[in-house]
Amino acid sequence: MVCFSSMARAQLYWYFHNSISDEKKQMVANVEKQLEEARELLEQMELEVREIPPQSRGMYSSRMRSYKQEMGKLEADFKRSRIAYSDEVRNELLGDDGNSSENQRAHLLDNTERLERSSRRLEAGYQIAVETEQIGQEMLENLSHDREKIQRARERLRETDANLGKSSRILTGMLRRIIQNRILIVVLAVIIIFTTVMAIFFSVKGR
Template sequence: MLQQKLVDLKSEMKLEQLELEYRGAGAGSRVAAYRAELQRVRDEYRSVLSNSATYNIETEDTYDDWNVNEQRQKLLDNTERLERSGKNLNEGYRVILETEEIGAAVLQDLSVQRETIQRSRGRLRETDEQLNRSSRLMNSMIVRALQDRFALVMVLLITGALLCAALYFYVT
């Protein structure tokens, strides 16, 4: 029972540390999920203790009836189960830490990609503005060219008309 309280205290302290670390990073929901998982494991542990016959865990009253070898064997079995459970918890904790590292790396990559996309978007806007300005310049150049052509045609027509008039008056 004392060992259970120590495990509860340690896991509570670890969760509080995680919560403090991630409070600034906005990962409060993740810590809440860890807290819920810890509560689920505690409840399961308590149910195991309450169903001691199922898991071959005996109370102190029945120890008096056993001989030493049976007690030793039961103790070894229970110790083995505890060690397996401890290994499973350690493995779970290791997986959580690996997941946390992978998540941090993914967030870093996403941050870099976001900056790249924002820079590309800015360049695209600048290019679009340059294209609009170039389009307006080309349109104004085309209008001027058409005006110059129209003026040239008018000058040629007037010159031709004057030449025809001069030729008509010269001949008559």
Template sequence: MMSDMTAMEEFEHQFASLSADITSKINDIPKKHGNEKKILVNTAEKQMDEAQELLEQMDLEVRGIPAKDRQKYSTRVKSYQTELTRLEKDLRRSKIAFTDLETGRDELFGLEDVQSSEDQRTRLLDNTERLERSGRKLEAGYRMTVETEQIGQDILDNLHRDREKINNSRQRLRDMDSTIGQSSRVLNTMLRRIIQNRFLMIFLGLVVVAVIILAIFFSVKKHK
């Protein structure tokens, strides 16, 4: 358990560092031009991918955490996912927030007409908003899937505990059956000995009676 917590803390530290660096680059992108700007955008996008991989690793770690602590860390991962989604949105906006008209035309569509570039950028923003709405729906579906998986895991844990209880009860019943069997064998042995003793006592009684009768018989005969 401590190992899982340590791994989660390390992942959270890495994510915090990455998100801070990404935020810094997003703020600097609109101030850059040409190749320098492309390099900064590419670096930020790579860091976005790294942050997403970190979130996936966190999600796997959360599944291995005991149930009593799992919900707390699951909520954290969801908040990190929300933050990364916000950063992706800010990055898309920063890429089209140009500081000079010429760079804006070159980087968006390569057009020479200023008004056309602005129209294209407006449509791009609209498309971006639609993509973000779709992303939010996908995220909601993902959260529902994770919650369903969590419920399923809890049910499996409960079934596992119930199975252990049933197996323990079954073992106790086997032990009781064995004890009862041994007791039954002891009782049967005692009963046989009692019956044998009774027959022996009857036999001895008959012998004693026979001896008494013979003694009386010979005594009477002797007197005669």
């Protein structure tokens, strides 16, 4: 009689387990996949935060710690839900004969709801992580754009300095030539005046 009861319980467990296993396995697989994607996303975000300038890094580092804590809670809830689901299904289906099929189903549904709540929390956290990644990408793009602007401004400044240096050399050369020309004109004027004076002097003396 004991053997028959154990066999009946085992068959009942097998029946309920297989009737819901496909759906639950799919849901568990989806949650595990989302957890893995969220972990990878957090790792990428952490690397990106390290590239942010120190003066702007504090706010995003604080957000990263908050996301990691939330991620840890989600993983813990998911793990507890899986353990509770497996243990309670086994205990309910292989336990005392006094437990009814309705109670077993109620417990199974309760565990399912807990797992679904964990999944929803994970999805919410994942969405926050995605939004944060987008913000981080936009910020990095803005930083890259600003850096390019600064580099172009520096290049223009170098070109301006080079042009100013060239213009200064040209102006210096022109000024030098102007001074030389003026000196030459003065010398020629002195020679002409001296020659004229001497010519007048000798002309008057000859008379």
